[in-house]
Amino acid sequence: MSERIEVDVAIAGGGTAALAAAVALKRAGLSVAVIEKRVCGAGASGVNFGGVRRQGRELVELPLANRSRLLWEGLNEFLGEDVEFDVSGHIKLARSDADMAELERYAEAARAYGLDLTLLGANAVHAELPWLGEKVVGASLSPTDGQANPRVVGPAFARLARRVGVIVREHTTVVSATTTGHGFEIEASGGLTVTSRYLINASGAGSNLLAEAFGEPVPLTPLTPNMLVTEPLPYFVSRSIGVCGGDVYVRQIRRGNVIFGGGKGWFDADHTFARPVSEQSIDGMIRTLQLVPGLAEARVIRTWSGVDGQMPDHIPVIGSSSTTPGLFHAFGFSGHGFQLGPVIGIILSELVLDGRTESPIEPFSITRFVGDAGEAPRFAGVTGESAEPPAHVEH
Numbered sequence: 001m002s003e004r005i006e007v008d009v010a011i012a013g014g015g016t017a018a019l020a021a022a023v024a025l026k027r028a029g030l031s032v033a034v035i036e037k038r039v040c041g042a043g044a045s046g047v048n049f050g051g052v053r054r055q056g057r058e059l060v061e062l063p064l065a066n067r068s069r070l071l072w073e074g075l076n077e078f079l080g081e082d083v084e085f086d087v088s089g090h091i092k093l094a095r096s097d098a099d100m101a102e103l104e105r106y107a108e109a110a111r112a113y114g115l116d117l118t119l120l121g122a123n124a125v126h127a128e129l130p131w132l133g134e135k136v137v138g139a140s141l142s143p144t145d146g147q148a149n150p151r152v153v154g155p156a157f158a159r160l161a162r163r164v165g166v167i168v169r170e171h172t173t174v175v176s177a178t179t180t181g182h183g184f185e186i187e188a189s190g191g192l193t194v195t196s197r198y199l200i201n202a203s204g205a206g207s208n209l210l211a212e213a214f215g216e217p218v219p220l221t222p223l224t225p226n227m228l229v230t231e232p233l234p235y236f237v238s239r240s241i242g243v244c245g246g247d248v249y250v251r252q253i254r255r256g257n258v259i260f261g262g263g264k265g266w267f268d269a270d271h272t273f274a275r276p277v278s279e280q281s282i283d284g285m286i287r288t289l290q291l292v293p294g295l296a297e298a299r300v301i302r303t304w305s306g307v308d309g310q311m312p313d314h315i316p317v318i319g320s321s322s323t324t325p326g327l328f329h330a331f332g333f334s335g336h337g338f339q340l341g342p343v344i345g346i347i348l349s350e351l352v353l354d355g356r357t358e359s360p361i362e363p364f365s366i367t368r369f370v371g372d373a374g375e376a377p378r379f380a381g382v383t384g385e386s387a388e389p390p391a392h393v394e395h
């Protein structure tokens with residue numbers, strides 16, 4: 001059975017940024033359709049670590065992250081649901097003097113972007129977090145960063161989108177798109193054709209489909225961080241914790257479960273699903289988790305992974321297409337797009353409505369990769385085979 005939908009804006013992908021854009025555009029009076037391959041929030045937006053952090057970001061991302069942080073403050077009210085946003089602060093630990101020097105340099109540079117970090121010596125860190133392992137020599141604290149529950153955020157945005165009248169089509173895959181005299185014609189699974197004036201490409205790790213369709217292939221690769229959650233434990237991890245190098249990150253939710261991550265998983269051929277590395281490796285990771293010796297005996301009750309799109313320079317593609325008027329991209333968040341999701345939606349809506357945004361998005365232009373896609377690293381991308389995307393995850 002075939003079906004045709006005509007809207008002002010079609011959005012490929014149902015992640016947080018896509019849905020936030022859909023809500024803003026619908027409220028501005030445009031008709032909007034979101035087309036999602038699985039269910040909204042099933043991608044990276046719904047399965048991530050939950051870090052709502054500005055500390056440690058590339059400096060060019062900070063203006064966007066600062067603006068997003070303001071949105072997080074009012075997100076419960078905006079969504080009409082509790083997304084468990086907790087301003088726990090984010091503390092980044094140094095395990096060597098070289099790490100500490102790096103934290104000092106970052107704190108100095110970040111101040112110019114309005115991010116105030118507090119540097120702590122070894123004694124101060126251990127006084128605040130006495131359960132930390134011996135290896136910590138200092139830290140940098142961002143008191144206004146925090147954490148939230150991604151399993152709530154993604155679906156909550158989808159529920160709001162539906163409430164305000166966005167057409168949300170789940171289990172529907174965008175398979176191709178072309179330009180017409182008036183905009184776009186998008187073919188999706190199930191015989192669905194969507195015609196639209198504007199098209200937003202926010203398909204996460206699958207975004208190259210539309211980028212390529214409009215002559216802008218990019219070196220987008222899948223990133224699959226490992227996540228673990230323990231049984232509920234007495235509350236003790238009062239901050240969201242990362243380390244220099246980004247190889248371990250830990251937070252504890254109010255119910256007591258400790259969530260932590262490190263390493264990376266495997267992904268399937270079309271980068272839809274990922275699963276964590278072998279049980280043995282996870283056990284090994286737990287045993288070697290010298291940072292939090294108190295977790296050594298904790299029972300892991302679940303492990304998972306997810307797939308984000310990663311760019312070679314670890315910053316996303318955000319903005320107008322360089323080839324096709326009316327097409328906008330937002331993908332490649334390289335393992336740290338959860339915090340940015342709400343503001344990316346606003347930025348996309350500004351681009352559609354006004355042709356410009358107040359946020360400085362020039363560094364994220366897709367044009368920085370023109371001609372680069374052919375040099376993209378190649379991965380096996382088959383379940384069971386070892387996939388080795390470049391590691392750059394920091395939560």
Ligand SMILES: Cc1cc2nc3c(=O)[nH]c(=O)nc-3n(C[C@H](O)[C@H](O)[C@H](O)COP(=O)(O)OP(=O)(O)OC[C@H]3O[C@@H](n4cnc5c(N)ncnc54)[C@H](O)[C@@H]3O)c2cc1C
Nearest residue numbers: 013015037043044045048049051174204206333337338339
């Ligand atoms: C395990 C993990 C931990 C992370 N931890 C953090 C963290 O602590 N803090 C942080 O800031 N960031 C974190 N991130 C990164 C963050 O989750 C992502 O950067 C962000 O969610 C990306 O959002 P997105 O909308 O681009 O992609 P997604 O949320 O993946 O959304 C893209 C959607 O597009 C759909 N799609 C793909 N192809 C098609 C198609 N052809 N047709 C229709 N739909 C399609 C997918 O099904 C998916 O739902 C983490 C990521 C992972 C995987």
